[in-house]
Amino acid sequence: MSMVDKPTPAPNLPAPRSARNARRSNFELYSWLFMRISGIVLVFLVLGHLVIMNILDGGVQRINFAFVAGRWSSPFWQIWDLLMLWLAMLHGGNGLRTVINDYAERPGTRFWLRTLLYVAVIFIVALGTLVIFTFDPNIA
């Protein structure tokens, strides 16, 4: 009974704290949030794009250079396509990063697959952006 009343304190124990590394980053939290926010925006951008390009007014059969030139003469569709390109590539790139992390188990495989993915994403985003901004309807 006296032992319960008067516990002997252990000497030199550090104060209790949460099991958390002070330098842990919140990157995975932000990428999780980004997938949901970009996903909602992409529902409108991508489904709108698919309905216009594949279903309305003859669908894919009417698409040619002149059709693209007509659309990109309007800043509205340029901004639409630019936003769609960036959000879709980052959303898809982050999705593939998750898939690689889940299934590629050897550290070397993970490293090279992720490097290949990042190079591909940067290349496609840069190429697509360049094409939208430097499009010339009177190209030879």
Added chain:
Amino acid sequence: MWSWVLQRITGVAVFFFLFVHVLDTALVRVSPNNYDLVIASYKTPIVNLMEVGLVGAVLYHALNGIRVILIDFWSKGPRFQKAMLWVIGIVWLVLMVPGAFFMLKHTFETLFGSTS
């Protein structure tokens, strides 16, 4: 669990299409002829059928993505997750049947002759 597997498969498939699609669209920067030549392959019956598959994959990914957001952020989301899977299945069918009809209309007409 299968809705999650399908979300991954459709996501990866759409990513690879997007990669190719930015490359083919970049041909507008090369010449109108080059672009029109490659886009002509999109208008052939087999690729046209693959486009229906692409739209179906994107539509499932979008609808199930909205369902995942509702499960994460809506207080009643987890309770209705199964019911919502049925709802997106029905919405998918309701949108895909007329969508596939209009997408394949031209292909049917070239293969089997115009009905009008």
